[in-house]
Amino acid sequence: MDIFEIDGPTRLSGSVEVAGSKNSALPIIAAALLAPGVSNIPNAPDLADIRSMQMLLESLGARVHRDKAGLHVDATTVDNPVGDYDLVRKMRASICILGPLLARCGRVKISMPGGCSIGDRPVDIHLRGVKALGAKIHLENGYIVAEAPAGGLTGAEIFLGGPFGSTVLGTDNVMMAAVLAKGTTVIESAACEPEVADLANCLNAMGAKIQGIGSPRLVIEGVKRLKPVVYPVIGDRIEAGTFIAAAAMTQSRLKIKNCDLNHMMAVTDRFRHIGVQVESNGHGCEAALDGPIEPADITTQPYPGFPTDLQAQFMALLALARGNSVVTEKIFPDRFMHVAELNRMAANLRKEGPSVIVAGVEKLIAAPVMASDLRASAALVLAGMAAEGKTVVQRVYHIDRGYYRIEEKLNKVGAKIRRVSV
Numbered sequence: 001m002d003i004f005e006i007d008g009p010t011r012l013s014g015s016v017e018v019a020g021s022k023n024s025a026l027p028i029i030a031a032a033l034l035a036p037g038v039s040n041i042p043n044a045p046d047l048a049d050i051r052s053m054q055m056l057l058e059s060l061g062a063r064v065h066r067d068k069a070g071l072h073v074d075a076t077t078v079d080n081p082v083g084d085y086d087l088v089r090k091m092r093a094s095i096c097i098l099g100p101l102l103a104r105c106g107r108v109k110i111s112m113p114g115g116c117s118i119g120d121r122p123v124d125i126h127l128r129g130v131k132a133l134g135a136k137i138h139l140e141n142g143y144i145v146a147e148a149p150a151g152g153l154t155g156a157e158i159f160l161g162g163p164f165g166s167t168v169l170g171t172d173n174v175m176m177a178a179v180l181a182k183g184t185t186v187i188e189s190a191a192c193e194p195e196v197a198d199l200a201n202c203l204n205a206m207g208a209k210i211q212g213i214g215s216p217r218l219v220i221e222g223v224k225r226l227k228p229v230v231y232p233v234i235g236d237r238i239e240a241g242t243f244i245a246a247a248a249m250t251q252s253r254l255k256i257k258n259c260d261l262n263h264m265m266a267v268t269d270r271f272r273h274i275g276v277q278v279e280s281n282g283h284g285c286e287a288a289l290d291g292p293i294e295p296a297d298i299t300t301q302p303y304p305g306f307p308t309d310l311q312a313q314f315m316a317l318l319a320l321a322r323g324n325s326v327v328t329e330k331i332f333p334d335r336f337m338h339v340a341e342l343n344r345m346a347a348n349l350r351k352e353g354p355s356v357i358v359a360g361v362e363k364l365i366a367a368p369v370m371a372s373d374l375r376a377s378a379a380l381v382l383a384g385m386a387a388e389g390k391t392v393v394q395r396v397y398h399i400d401r402g403y404y405r406i407e408e409k410l411n412k413v414g415a416k417i418r419r420v421s422v
């Protein structure tokens, strides 16, 4: 088990490079199952979650390997459409093999995804979508079993909205099931996240016919077969936002390469409101703050609204604002595991229902803290770089799921983070 020891406060300077998007790469690795042959994602990030997906695909019969040309998925053989409990429970995103396996094999058995520290993770909308395409679903001791009719899936008009708005992986699953269905599928209330658009563009590069990409209404004309593809994913906008927050919390200027501010307008709006300078520089952006952190209200929403995956990082930043902020979580109401940990560092945060009142304080004080989910862990690293003293973050494996050697990237620009195996 690794921990991080972080000396603060530190100033940062220089440039960091954002990796390929984890949340693009995961469904696109699953999409490779739709086409016999070898697909390649040249810039698939080397993360624990990606390695979990690799193991899952190999358990289905595919072969996956990484070399300097990227991640290669050989889906020539997919002869075991069973998402094993021990593999699926590790990572929620495993659910996105449902659509491709239904389309490719006509049958899939996948364990119900477990909950995680950001709350329960239902898949009812995923199942509503594939049922509309003709799949029969039943539960079998903790497994979802989905079977397509003998003649395959048939296109349909499907509303995919839920109590929290659209669903990212639900849209991915239904899209991947529909691309090989007979006839046309219309998905209304589709998720519009850039990572969903990236998957749709990848599917079209494989020979699919998807229109309305990036909009809440997708029209998919089923085709007979798809071909393997070489497809680089977009930059990780959440990693980019995390690095901008790092610059702001440490009163620094950073160049952040490989991020597209067009995918982050709700985020840059809030950063600029707080007083952070964020400017595009052609191959990414430059972020700087040298002065007070202004308070700001944040409400997480489906894209193009403010992303829930940056809620914890912004809460760490706003903990140092000169005034009160309100952070409201509308996607995962339980996604506040970082509140108690930040309060251990002398933040002044009070949970009020779906919101947290953030009373800004002069400074944070180092403390031993516990990582809980991927993005909460990132918030604790940011807080540790700004706090006075040595912060110890336990359970660093959470952060390794979504950030490739974050301590190496941050130390290169001036942070003092030591990874220690205990």
Ligand code: EPZ
Pocket: 022, 023, 026, 092, 093, 120, 121, 122, 123, 124, 125, 126, 127, 162, 163, 164, 165, 166, 167, 168, 169, 170, 191, 308, 309, 331, 332, 333, 374, 375, 402
């Ligand atoms: C994706 O999860 C991301 N994961 C999450 O990022 C991200 O936080 C989330 O989208 C929201 O943007 C990946 O892309 C791998 P949802 P997903 O279905 O698709 C409810 C990270 O840190 N819902 O869009 O699982 C659900 O409970 C991760 O990288 C249903 O009610 O999220 C939630 O409240 C964390 N029924 C809301 O919808 C369903 O069938 C949005 O969830 C599906 C979802």
